[in-house]
Amino acid sequence: xxNITKSVxxxxxxxxxxxxxxxxxxxxxxxxxxxxxxxxxxxxxxxxQWLISYTNDRRxxxxxxxxxxxxxxxxxxxxxxxxxxxxxxxxxx
Numbered sequence: 001x002x003n004i005t006k007s008v009x010x011x012x013x014x015x016x017x018x019x020x021x022x023x024x025x026x027x028x029x030x031x032x033x034x035x036x037x038x039x040x041x042x043x044x045x046x047x048x049q050w051l052i053s054y055t056n057d058r059r060x061x062x063x064x065x066x067x068x069x070x071x072x073x074x075x076x077x078x079x080x081x082x083x084x085x086x087x088x089x090x091x092x093x
Contacts, residue, residue: 002027004074016078018061023077026053026061032092037064052080052088060085 004012004020012018030053037048050064062080066073080088 025055
């Protein structure tokens, strides 16, 4: 199950122009594994993970989330920058 709180959905819409539907599509359409965010300022319990994937309309998104009780809890989503894309394409299998 994918959980996107109202506050996260609102932030994604206003700050990044990303809809809940696009996030769900990107998560469903993923073709590679998620990576763990190991940066000190982003460490959480459970660990934050992220992936880059496409929506059905071929919009590329970076989706950040945690897994809690078997549920994907979305933290944010936005269009990835070149550095994020490079890391993901190099590290994700």
